[in-house]
Amino acid sequence: MPLAKTFSFIKDKFPESVYDVTESSGEQIFHIRSEVVRDVLEIFKEKGFNFLADITAIDNLTLGGFERYAVVYHLLSHDSLERVTVKAYVAEDKPSIPSVEKLWKTADWQEREIYDLFGITFDGHPNMVRIMNPDDFTGHPLRKDYPRLGNKERDDYPVIKPAFKRK
């Protein structure tokens, strides 16, 4: 079982940075600290997990977890057809995590999307700007404490008045 071997290899290398290893729906989930995520994913890439299927993020405000945010990496090995999920936990007071854009080019836009919607900055990213919302937008809408109603839309556009009186 090469996956278990990889797990123990990473555990030996970063003993303080691995929180837990769990399993959900037959898929191994690897819970780590955010500081080592680039090194851990580099090891996974060397061990055959060559494809970064997805990056997403979770706000654990109501769920509970090791930290407030979790950035989730879904890896796939095209050789062994194994999948692994890496969850890197990001602290609330300093939401930043190393970028993996140098390992997988596809991480570029996905990390920008996470920055746009969750406000987690990716250190080492070449172009850390919003991807969907306007550049002067404030707030990060997918955070659980973002009000669903309230500061819901912009009102700083010019209001155009009709050029003649309307009856």
Next chain:
Amino acid sequence: MDQDYIKSNVLTTTLESAINWGRKHSLWPMPFGTACCGIEFMAVLASRTDLARFGAEAIRFSPRQSDLLIVAGRISIKMMPVLIRIYEQMPEPKWVISMGACASSGGVFDTYSVIQGIDRFIPVDVYVPGCPPRPEGVVDGLMKLQKKVGKEKLSDYTTSNTS
């Protein structure tokens, strides 16, 4: 010339009503379709409810050639500056139909990213309700706009308050 000949051949009217008559029967729509209302607007132009019967069949996708802006669909916060620019590019006189629930009020999209009614930023003449409206509803809205155009006064037009 004999009196009966003049009565049957000469029509007297005001300049205002003659201009309004020409304007309201030759509206050139500019469709701003961003969602399913844009698809429904295509049905308005098709054979069953033919918008050409009301003189509004000359669809122009250039705002500089049109005088009726039909906003069909939800407008996001990123699209609103585009819509404002297009409205300002249209020459006077111009009218706006807000087609459907999303353009009029935001509809079901009560979120941070959707404008809750385009009338917050640009003037709207006729609101057509529905999600999306039936083609008959759009035709009814256009006829209501024609009535409105027919009642306009030329003395109301001024270019001083275009702030």
